[in-house]
Amino acid sequence: MLCTIVIEGRLTSSAETGTTREGREYTQFQLIHRDRYRDHNGRWVEAKAMFFDVMTWGDLAARVRNLTRGDQVVVEGGHLMPYLNDSGLPTLKLSAKNVSVSMRFTNAHAGPPTRQRRGDVVTTPDGERYAADVYPEIATDRELVHHTR
Known part of the structure; x- marks a missing residue:
């Protein structure tokens, strides 16, 4: 099955880096995506927040390790796996193919x-x-x- 998803969101905490037992480097971080829409009265309404646990591997992991809490990013990923996080909120885990810093709301920057x-x-x-x-x-x-x- 082929699945590609593109999401934009803010990091809820700084990226965490580690290595597997085989020595493969990874970086993981959590995104929160909050959508807004106008209701029938024309008022802005915040949709329910969606959480994504993002895993990156190899060279991409080395490039995203400096992302910090609050950074707005766009992630292209696949291999979705739904689960409930520690707070009991529905979360999707995905493996990232590409990560880029979003410039929709601010100038580009990454890292501390x-x-x-x-x-x-x-x-x-x-x-x-x-x-x-x-x-x-x-x-x-x-x-x-x-x-x-």
Whole structure:
């Protein structure tokens, strides 16, 4: 049976890496997909969340190991297996053929954000300069942080 699925979702926790007894590298992570739709009154309604446990192998596993909680990704996979997770919620386990960072809601990035150091400066698009620790939500934007010595 041939089955391919493409899903977009956010990681619920950072990717975890390991090796099998035979030495084959794998990385696994869980995605949550929440769909929204408009009801008959035109209001947005959140659909029930769907969870996916994603397994990657070999070179792909090495490439996705830096994904962290909250990263939005698109996964192409197959070999679906339904089960109930530890919380009793229905979950699908799938083996990924490809994983890419989604840019639908934000700029592309993968891996841990750049940690700020004392003395880092944020320059806004208007040219204003602030200490990075004053605006931590901006300081995680790699384009704006400038390290000073």
